[in-house]
Amino acid sequence: MRLALAADHAGYELKQMTIRHLEAAGHEVVDMGTDSDQSVDYPAYAIGVAGAVAAGRVDRGILVCGTGLGMCITANKIAGIRAVGPCSVEQAEMSRRHNDANVLCLGQRMMEDSTALDILDTWLSTGFEGGRHSRRIGMISELEQSWPAAE
Numbered sequence: 316m317r318l319a320l321a322a323d324h325a326g327y328e329l330k331q332m333t334i335r336h337l338e339a340a341g342h343e344v345v346d347m348g349t350d351s352d353q354s355v356d357y358p359a360y361a362i363g364v365a366g367a368v369a370a371g372r373v374d375r376g377i378l379v380c381g382t383g384l385g386m387c388i389t390a391n392k393i394a395g396i397r398a399v400g401p402c403s404v405e406q407a408e409m410s411r412r413h414n415d416a417n418v419l420c421l422g423q424r425m426m427e428d429s430t431a432l433d434i435l436d437t438w439l440s441t442g443f444e445g446g447r448h449s450r451r452i453g454m455i456s457e458l459e460q461s462w463p464a465a466e
């Protein structure tokens with residue numbers, strides 16, 4: 316898979332570990348920064364990765380910050396992005412099976428590295444079930460096109 320990754324300073328270490336893990340597994344990684352643990356603003360990085368996913372330049376995106384929350388909030392502002400920040404392997408699996416999530420957000424300060432990698436591996440290897448879930452995702456897409464609703 317071709318994957319875009321980015322992190323802020325609070326997610327830098329986990330991003331670097333994640334890149335090594337993904338490359339060892341044979342994925343193509345596009346590293347969109349940041350390049351150190353010097354303080355930066357997470358929205359710029361979330362916009363970069365989410366934009367690459369929305370434009371189809373990569374298959375999926377992975378974002379890391381301290382909590383995973385700011386990245387997730389920002390990424391979901393971009394049409395076509397379904398970003399999630401699962402706390403468990405089960406949530407990661409369901410976010411793919413039912414929600415066709417295309418951006419994974421991780422919180423470096425929230426979990427052990429091994430848990431983050433378990434979540435990542437499950438999220439990457441789980442497919443979308445389609446069917447009734449496609450209809451529901453279509454409703455989200457319609458909302459993106461039509462909001463704000465005409466008075």
Ligand code: RB5
Pocket residue numbers: 323325326357380381382383384385386
């Ligand atoms: C940075 O201190 C922290 O606020 C950021 O990494 C993230 O957790 C925001 O949601």
